[in-house]
Amino acid sequence: MGTPSQQVFWFASRAFGIIAVIMLGVSVTVGLAMSGKLMRRPGLPAKLKRFHESATLVTLGLIATHAGLLLFDSYLKPGLAGIAVPFTLAYRPLFTGLGIIAGWLAAILGLSFYVRKRIGAKTWRFMHRFTIVIYLLALIHVIGSGTDAQSPWMIAMLTALTAPIAFAFTYRILPSTPRKTPRLAAG
């Protein structure tokens, strides 16, 4: 343990992790709202798409900063492997490992948009469906290894982030039109 000034990178990493999970939640919510056609006002889907793309890129930057700042932490000393290879960090290896997997998945699925033509729109759309897994892994990572996970403000924040995602996801997977039920034969 050191003085607070010696732990400045640890604190900064935590702060960036908090903002990263907020941005991830917002990006996933907007993505689900778009694909589920929750908002149909003219011109809005294009605006949401632009925001979704920017928010995703910023989220990737925040995740990289969250992990990168740990490299300078004199107490944890994770090394490059500790922040890049899942389950190798000594500090809460399971939950930090899940966070690392979420980070890599976010990078792969987020940046796959730019190779969409090469991999095919169908493959890209199929891959993109797994974005929700990234959020779930990030959520487990925050709850399991987050130092502030027990704080009421963190619980309130995670609830506020997860509730719209749960709603948009349910709305997205439910059939858009009610299925026709076979008419019962009379008599």
Place this chain on the structure above:
Amino acid sequence: MTEQPKTNPQSAPKRPARAAAARRSLYRRVLSLGVAAIVAAWLPFSVIYISALNRHATPVVAVSTSHNGGSIRVVTTASGATKVVPAGGSTASAGPAAVTPISTHAS
């Protein structure tokens, strides 16, 4: 009668210009969102840092001893600094009962 060109000659140079404009717009959005995120990160950072500072200032060990008829108290704070204060000093109230556990790195 002149034959109409199949494609608008203006559309070809317009396309890269539109792509460049879209890219510039994306950079602008990402940059502004990134700056907003960094500014936003300042809030949790300050909360974490200030709460760590407050915890850090708490005396963790206090030992009293008699000295030439008087009484002094040796107080070691979480930073490792040792202070020698008269028993009636401001930190005198921090007896063993006030000892707080040394917070780990994760806290």
